[in-house]
Amino acid sequence: MAVDENLKIEMGKQGVFVTTLQELYNWGRRSSVWPMNFGLACCAIEMIATTMARYDLARFGAEVFRPSPRQADLMIISGTVTKKMAPQVVRLYNQMGEPRYVIAMGACAISGGPFKQGYNVLKGIDRYIPVDVHIPGCPPRPEALLDAFITLQKKIDAQSLTGENRPRHLNPEGQGEFPVPEQGEHDLEPPSNTLVWPAPMVIR
Amino acid sequence: MVSNTYIPLVVLFVAALGFGLAPLGLAWLWARFFSPRKPNAIKNAIYECGLVSKGDAWVQFRSAYYLYAIIFLIFDVEAVFLLPFAVAFTGLSMAACLAMLVFVLLLVEGLAWAWAKGVLTWA
Numbered sequence: 438m439a440v441d442e443n444l445k446i447e448m449g450k451q452g453v454f455v456t457t458l459q460e461l462y463n464w465g466r467r468s469s470v471w472p473m474n475f476g477l478a479c480c481a482i483e484m485i486a487t488t489m490a491r492y493d494l495a496r497f498g499a500e501v502f503r504p505s506p507r508q509a510d511l512m513i514i515s516g517t518v519t520k521k522m523a524p525q526v527v528r529l530y531n532q533m534g535e536p537r538y539v540i541a542m543g544a545c546a547i548s549g550g551p552f553k554q555g556y557n558v559l560k561g562i563d564r565y566i567p568v569d570v571h572i573p574g575c576p577p578r579p580e581a582l583l584d585a586f587i588t589l590q591k592k593i594d595a596q597s598l599t600g601e602n603r604p605r606h607l608n609p610e611g612q613g614e615f616p617v618p619e620q621g622e623h624d625l626e627p628p629s630n631t632l633v634w635p636a637p638m639v640i641r
Numbered sequence: 642m643v644s645n646t647y648i649p650l651v652v653l654f655v656a657a658l659g660f661g662l663a664p665l666g667l668a669w670l671w672a673r674f675f676s677p678r679k680p681n682a683i684k685n686a687i688y689e690c691g692l693v694s695k696g697d698a699w700v701q702f703r704s705a706y707y708l709y710a711i712i713f714l715i716f717d718v719e720a721v722f723l724l725p726f727a728v729a730f731t732g733l734s735m736a737a738c739l740a741m742l743v744f745v746l747l748l749v750e751g752l753a754w755a756w757a758k759g760v761l762t763w764a
Binding site: 505506507524525526528529531532535536598606607608609611612613614617 | 676677682683690691692693
């Protein structure tokens with residue numbers, strides 16, 4: 438049970454600090470998100486800049502880039518996802534431990550961007566894996582990535598441990614496997630994961 | 642009561658052990674009860690770079706390769722000696738030249754021996 442916000446402030450003034458297990462848990466998770474050491478295209482350069490001294494992602498507790506999906510809980514899709522690379526991206530996402538989050542960075546990761554008409558470019562990674570935060574831009578500046586990261590932290594903070602809307606990793610029924618597409622004759626098979634991305638209906 | 646001067650050390654050791662193990666235990670309990678396991682075939686795959694692993698990781702190398710490695714090592718070391726020898730060649734005395742010749746011939750003899758034994762033929 439959450440304590441009334443005003444009561445909490447009032448008690449804080451008297452030197453009594455209260456919290457809930459949920460707040461502690463979410464605080465711990467959002468304060469040490471470990472992104473995966475994984476760059477796809479030019480956005481990755483901006484991602485690298487974000488981790489360096491000038492922009493310093495470490496201020497938000499996310500400086501530990503892990504080269505293994507087993508140790509990472511944030512995947513930053515930084516750049517164009519080609520159809521050749523998409524199965525690998527989805528497989529890496531599957532291999533990350535729960536809870537896991539995805540930031541789609543830049544126009545390409547969102548929709549294919551300037552290469553949308555290309556025969557070999559995936560039109561958005563959200564066709565196969567659930568994306569938490571989208572950042573527009575080509576490429577987005579490091580400030581945009583920081584903003585996306587803060588947005589993700591707010592999202593983690595708002596997650597409840599119990600109830601209907603609890604995140605997938607806390608739900609025993611929530612499935613953690615996302616099918617890896619395969620190279621078909623003309624396109625990836627299947628062209629999208631309909632559970633994650635229901636194909637838009639064209640109404641004429 | 643028998644008082645032992647080492648008892649504080651034991652107490653501190655147990656406390657230190659608990660300090661380290663308690664968070665691990667709590668994390669384990671939390672994961673056990675609140676965060677259900679979601680294993681699947683893709684997640685449990687061995688390889689971690691996004692590709693499907695091919696074949697078996699338990700590959701056996703032929704022991705015959707060991708002889709190649711030894712012979713390569715001998716001539717690799719020889720090259721290290723040959724370079725300064727070539728650089729200083731014009732200023733060398735007769736005795737030094739002969740010593741170097743003996744050294745090279747010894748290695749050539751070793752190579753000839755290995756060749757005669759059939760080591761260089763990959764069977």
